[in-house]
Amino acid sequence: MTQAWPQVQIDPLAEDAWLLRFGEAIDEAVNARVLQVAARLQSCLASVECVPAYASLLLRFDPLGWREDEGRFSEQYLREAIQSALDQASGAEITSREMTLPVCYGGAAGEDLQEVAEYTHLTPEEVVARHTRATYRVAMLGFAPGFPYLLGLDPVLAVPRRSSPRISVPAGSVAIGGQQTGIYPQELPGGWQLIGRTPLRLFDPAADAPSLLCPGDRVRFQAIDEHEYLRRVTP
Incomplete structure (x- = not known):
């Protein structure tokens, strides 16, 4: 019907x-x-x-x-x-790929993880567990080339944006802003809460397909340690 x-x-x-x-x-x-x-x-x-x-x-x-x-x-x-x-x-079928992105959570890679944990009354480990448990859909690309807005965040992890945005957020930063999660594709200013960083390059203007992710893609996050992050970081 x-x-x-x-x-x-x-x-x-x-x-x-x-x-x-x-x-x-x-x-x-x-x-x-x-x-x-x-x-x-x-x-x-x-x-x-x-x-x-x-x-x-x-x-x-x-x-x-x-x-x-x-x-x-x-x-x-x-x-x-x-x-x-x-x-x-x-x-109509939504064009969709299944993507798993490695993320180093906390520490220098995700300096707001502790603050997110305190706001949500969870431990940092519980925040990471909830963030990696969900399957997200890329709803759109915006703000900057290759920046994916992801739907599917656990409602418990919804936290407000920072009252004072940062002048510079490192490329690959995985962040939460309200009921959304997203990834900064380049070094950019931003006010979302930083919880981790992926070693993958999300946007390469010289590539045949410049954006790693496209609207409709399904995304999961996989927690990795700092050593694995450094091993896999994209130059």
């Missing part, structure tokens, strides 16, 4: 960009729908670029590819194509 979904709001942003709005909240079910629609649009409208977020989907397109017989851009033509894709998206 076809799933009944709420109406999607379509907002033109520019002559070559529209935004599809699916809701306002950070919600796993809403994000799953965003990713389903992105998968469907990419499969049937190859000329449209899709950039998913938590509850919206940015569409980039060439207006010259959506012209009426008179040669003018046809908004209705594109809307009908998008609506057709929306109507068929409930059965």
Whole structure:
């Protein structure tokens, strides 16, 4: 049976960009729908670029590819194509890979682990156990190239962002901000709570696929010690 979904709001942003709005909240079910629609649009409208977020989907397109017989851009033509894709998206498969990322928790690699433990009334070991027990989904990439926003954090580990952001957070830092966890792909400023660091390189602009993770990927974390971290660190 076809799933009944709420109406999607379509907002033109520019002559070559529209935004599809699916809701306002950070919600796993809403994000799953965003990713389903992105998968469907990419499969049937190859000329449209899709950039998913938590509850919206940015569409980039060439207006010259959506012209009426008179040669003018046809908004209705594109809307009908998008609506057709929306109507068929409930059965679309989300492109998903299973990724396990090694993480060295605590110490210099995760200097806020103790603070997170105190806030959640857990031991640092219990924080690590809960963080590595979950399976996360990459909801979107944002903030910086290759920065994954991951849904699936144990609610017990939800902690506020730091009152004073750091000027510099090391590349590979695994952090918690509110109900989300994420990974800093480069050295960046940031206000999330740092609990560990992965030796893997999350973003390489010279690579064929610059981002290690993509929206829809499934991610698990595996705890490693400092010696293993240094052995595996990506230059």
